[in-house]
Amino acid sequence: MVFGVAKEEDTITEEIMTKLTVTDEKEKEEEKKLSISSVEISSIGCLRKKKLLVLDLNGLLADIVSPPPKRAKPDAIVARKAIFKRPFYHEFLNFCFERFEVAVWSSRLKY
Numbered sequence: 001m002v003f004g005v006a007k008e009e010d011t012i013t014e015e016i017m018t019k020l021t022v023t024d025e026k027e028k029e030e031e032k033k034l035s036i037s038s039v040e041i042s043s044i045g046c047l048r049k050k051k052l053l054v055l056d057l058n059g060l061l062a063d064i065v066s067p068p069p070k071r072a073k074p075d076a077i078v079a080r081k082a083i084f085k086r087p088f089y090h091e092f093l094n095f096c097f098e099r100f101e102v103a104v105w106s107s108r109l110k111y
Helices: 002-047 057-061 089-099
Strands: 052-056 062-065 076-078 081-085 101-105
Touching: 052 057, 057 062, 057 101, 089 101
Parallel strands: 052 101
Antiparallel strands: 062 081, 076 081
């Protein structure tokens, strides 16, 4: 009888070990799924970058006039050219900076 009890204990031990191994494997699979999900979520977040908005300096944000007019007071004078800021340019830029990556472009030639 002692031999039979030992055999039953071995069988029970093997069953427990098998169940533990299966449980460990299932947990590892779940961990893999979780880590894959996190990678997918973070990579989707990368796709939500702001779009690039390129603004032309002359005409849109400011008006550059040469020679400076005598009747109007420019916001600045650079190299004997009058620079007039556009009305509400500051509010417009704030709007753009909140929603876009902003770059400034100018096709104006230096002369």
